Amino acid sequence: MFILRLTVLLCLVAACTHAVITTEREPAEGLEYRACREIEEKMIQVRAINYATLEKNFKNVKDNVFKNHCASCHFGPDAYKPQLDDYTATLDYVDLNSPEQSRLLQSVEKGTMPPSYPLTNRSREAVAFLRAWVLDGAQR
Amino acid sequence: MTLSAWAQPVMEFKAGNDTYVVEKLTDGHGIIWGVEFLDKDLIIFTEKTGRIQTLDLKTGLARLLKNLPSVYNAGQGGLLDIAVHPEFAQNSYVYVSYAKKLTTGGQTTAVARARLDVNEGRFEKWEDIFVARPAFSTAHHYGSRIVFDKAGYIYFGVGERGQAELSQKLNAHNGKIIRLFDDGRVPQDNPFIGTPEALPEIWSYGHRNPQGLFYDKKTDTLYEQEHGPKGGDEINLIVKGKNYGWPVITYGREYSGGQVGRGETARPGMEQPLKYFVPSIAPSSFMIYRGNKLKLFTDKFVSGALALQHLNLVAMKDVATACEDRLLVGLNERIRDVKQGPDGLVYVSSDNGRIYRIRAGSL
Numbered sequence: 001m002f003i004l005r006l007t008v009l010l011c012l013v014a015a016c017t018h019a020v021i022t023t024e025r026e027p028a029e030g031l032e033y034r035a036c037r038e039i040e041e042k043m044i045q046v047r048a049i050n051y052a053t054l055e056k057n058f059k060n061v062k063d064n065v066f067k068n069h070c071a072s073c074h075f076g077p078d079a080y081k082p083q084l085d086d087y088t089a090t091l092d093y094v095d096l097n098s099p100e101q102s103r104l105l106q107s108v109e110k111g112t113m114p115p116s117y118p119l120t121n122r123s124r125e126a127v128a129f130l131r132a133w134v135l136d137g138a139q140r
Numbered sequence: 141m142t143l144s145a146w147a148q149p150v151m152e153f154k155a156g157n158d159t160y161v162v163e164k165l166t167d168g169h170g171i172i173w174g175v176e177f178l179d180k181d182l183i184i185f186t187e188k189t190g191r192i193q194t195l196d197l198k199t200g201l202a203r204l205l206k207n208l209p210s211v212y213n214a215g216q217g218g219l220l221d222i223a224v225h226p227e228f229a230q231n232s233y234v235y236v237s238y239a240k241k242l243t244t245g246g247q248t249t250a251v252a253r254a255r256l257d258v259n260e261g262r263f264e265k266w267e268d269i270f271v272a273r274p275a276f277s278t279a280h281h282y283g284s285r286i287v288f289d290k291a292g293y294i295y296f297g298v299g300e301r302g303q304a305e306l307s308q309k310l311n312a313h314n315g316k317i318i319r320l321f322d323d324g325r326v327p328q329d330n331p332f333i334g335t336p337e338a339l340p341e342i343w344s345y346g347h348r349n350p351q352g353l354f355y356d357k358k359t360d361t362l363y364e365q366e367h368g369p370k371g372g373d374e375i376n377l378i379v380k381g382k383n384y385g386w387p388v389i390t391y392g393r394e395y396s397g398g399q400v401g402r403g404e405t406a407r408p409g410m411e412q413p414l415k416y417f418v419p420s421i422a423p424s425s426f427m428i429y430r431g432n433k434l435k436l437f438t439d440k441f442v443s444g445a446l447a448l449q450h451l452n453l454v455a456m457k458d459v460a461t462a463c464e465d466r467l468l469v470g471l472n473e474r475i476r477d478v479k480q481g482p483d484g485l486v487y488v489s490s491d492n493g494r495i496y497r498i499r500a501g502s503l
Contacts, residue, residue: 036463041153041470044503069168072193072202078261080204114168
């Protein structure tokens with residue numbers, strides 16, 4: 001019976017540093033089987049987007065928030081409204097006079113959107129960045 | 141090999157002297173039950189909740205399709221497998237299996253098809269080509285996987301919906317493999333045509349919950365994989381009209397630990413599995429990898445495992461006693477579907493709403 005070896009790599013998107021954390025664990029109950037060979041798995045952790053360093057503009061919102069969480073329904077001319085890869089179309093859902101009341105912000109912060117999965121800590125950072133962009137005047 | 145800049149490496153694994161990379165292609169969806177290819181650069185996939193999306197392998201962008209079928213999403217039911225007609229380029233047909241709630245009461249496994257306008261991202265009208273009967277109020281064991289053979293017949297599995305005794309009865313679709321023409325008509329060479337009270341759609345019977353089905357073009361052979369109870373998951377070679385034994389013979393036990401029926405594992409007139417798993421891995425999907433891009437996978441049965449959360453590889457040769465490779469353990473995800481892509485790589489979906497791709501090489 002092999003002990004499963006899991007190694008975590010730290011990967012900075014393009015350049016990776018190897019073998020930072022190695023853990024070993026015994027097989028869980030019920031894993032009785034005859035393994036052909038030892039399989040050594042190395043997990044790679046991808047550095048999260050650092051929103052603090054991102055300029056608050058539409059391109060960064062589109063590429064980091066909308067693309068990761070909204071694109072399947074809201075990108076492209078045939079998509080459900082609002083078309084979030086289009087600045088002008090997106091602005092229709094932003095109230096520059098009362099940004100807190102913007103439909104774009106409210107639908108996300110009230111949990112209406114995205115419809116099918118709960119927010120994680122990483123996606124909460126995305127929502128915070130979206131909020132900051134809207135409150136800052138939703139600059140192009 | 142084309143590497144996509146947007147694909148995110150999440151794991152590297154070594155098997156002997158060979159190294160493989162697992163890339164995440166999309167994330168943030170519901171349970172991705174079925175994955176298929178519309179062409180070499182375009183995946184189509186189902187979410188159990190009822191959504192169907194495409195994933196563009198050139199850009200990494202997913203796109204929600206419109207005019208989706210209405211499904212009953214509860215328990216193990218929902219929108220299930222997806223298959224693309226072998227002549228999709230000519231007829232645009234896409235098939236899904238799903239849990240259907242009947243106005244007459246209960247829910248059941250159904251298979252529907254619709255034409256897809258890829259450019260518009262919209263399905264035309266859905267039509268059921270099959271609705272299993274009888275229906276039940278239970279919400280588990282729907283079966284679901286759909287395949288076509290080289291002659292164009294469509295096959296899919298229907299689970300026994302928790303009614304084990306129906307697997308042995310030919311007047312119910314439950315616990316059966318079904319064979320039809322692509323429009324739902326019944327081929328007149330199906331094995332139980334003319335058998336009194338038998339349903340003519342049945343191709344084989346005595347199954348529990350078939351959630352793996354694979355047509356091997358290389359050998360013109362249909363293989364099936366099904367969930368056993370506590371232990372007793374099976375890989376079967378499916379032959380026209382044969383009885384695969386559930387619940388009369390099985391290598392599993394009741395969830396309580398007691399024997400199933402009389403505790404028999406063999407009986408004349410009932411087929412033995414090519415392989416059984418004790419304890420259960422809880423197989424979700426199944427294929428034979430016939431490519432050469434991933435040497436570790438070649439000519440092996442490849443199964444997604446739910447309960448034991450891995451990708452299971454076992455050689456076809458002497459499969460009953462063959463050793464296994466258990467991959468992707470570190471993902472800690474329930475593997476839901478596995479497919480060989482037109483590019484010869486392996487694509488895997490999970491209940492965490494992700495699709496992964498396995499390629500040879502290192503980071």
